[in-house]
Amino acid sequence: MADRHHVLLRLAVDLAILTVRENCLHVLVIERDNEPYRGQYALPGGFLRADEDLPEAAERELVEETGLDGRSLHLEQLATYGAPDRDPRGRVVSVAYLAIAPDLPIPVAGSDAQTAAWMPVGNALGGKLAFDHGRILDDAVERAKNKLEYTTLATAFCAPLFTISDLRHVYEVVWGTELDPRNFNRKVANTQGFVLPTGDKRAPETGRPAALYRRGTAGYLNPPLLRNGIGA
Amino acid sequence: MADRHHVLLRLAVDLAILTVRENCLHVLVIERDNEPYRGQYALPGGFLRADEDLPEAAERELVEETGLDGRSLHLEQLATYGAPDRDPRGRVVSVAYLAIAPDLPIPVAGSDAQTAAWMPVGNALGGKLAFDHGRILDDAVERAKNKLEYTTLATAFCAPLFTISDLRHVYEVVWGTELDPRNFNRKVANTQGFVLPTGDKRAPETGRPAALYRRGTAGYLNPPLLRNGIGA
């Protein structure tokens, strides 16, 4: 720790906020109204303040950008990005956080009065986002896909009360696959602590009403709910 | 990105280098010969330099502390720690990396001439390490345990040539459990790309010689090799 080559830098905390709406995975983006990358879309974020810890900063940004209470959302550290040229304004290292939200009505205009919008992740990938945010989004989606397998993260995409169909829909949209509803039902029912029955029901537009559930207390799925052939 | 409350800070890159030796998991620690925490053990690390990316810095520290070529070791970003008071010298945020090494003869004295040593992780947990390095080590061990389940990471703990017993020993030590040698053999043999037969054999002190293997090309285990009841 005694070397003299170190550099002073600013630390950004950027958020990849994912949700499922209209049969596809969306990410919250803001339109930049300052240089650099003016007019382009970017992930919401901001700089770390003097007396802040990283999770605090992430939660603060979440509130500022979406108006949501960070404690009600799933929020976890994703990774840190530090290429020397990643920000043309100077040396900025970014700690990215992954947030998972239920289908929200519409992002509240942040206190920064920036234009926030939900964008399908398919549109956001492929170099469309400012800075290295496309790469961050890639990693966020990959993390979400993986965590659905062995954790109860899927419930974080759902409203407080949800049906088994809702939950299955999350898996199908995030993974981009189709799942057998009957096998999925059995799997969820047999996993202790994944979902809790409430006794209530919700009628769809047509068809038999579905039982409503609440998140269970389990954090991990044991055994996991595996995709067919990852990394194969 | 326009707020004015941001802080300039230094970024540390710290390494949790794990290996298996003598039936227990060890971590590489250095004895600090400067304040703060003088005389205490800490994870090796250093500050990010002006033109460095994070993986570069991690690899540089690895070479400086162990004399090893970073490209031959498994090295991955673990997490970033930024509590405002984590370093008494001022605002320092640390990006931690997890490195996995085979059982090395002895750590080479780094170019910093610091005293490096392998310490059993059991001894290093519980507030023995400087800064928040105990917490970092906790997270590193947890990550390693989890990745053994669904990736081929265990081979990174082994020398280039290893037996199935060696590989099983890694699982047993890292997980702290016993595995059935016969079922383990079958599992490894049936997982394409986990290990490659070399045709050579190695005789133990007593008993039948064991076939030697090399790492395969697969990165993921499919299906995974699950512990009994995680998070239960």
Place this chain on the structure above:
DNA sequence: TCAATAGTGTCTGTGAGACACTATATC
């Protein structure tokens, strides 16, 4: 009645856990 969604039951193949048995080395 039909259409649509919710939910149960059954069969089958794969693979994990348990464990008997065989193989090959040193002493």
Place this chain on the structure above:
DNA sequence: GATATAGTGTCTCACAGACACTATTGA
């Protein structure tokens, strides 16, 4: 021979995938 480690075969149970069937609503 004894002992120690390496490796194979077999049985059983749990569970995933496939899919026939029943249940409950609105039109």
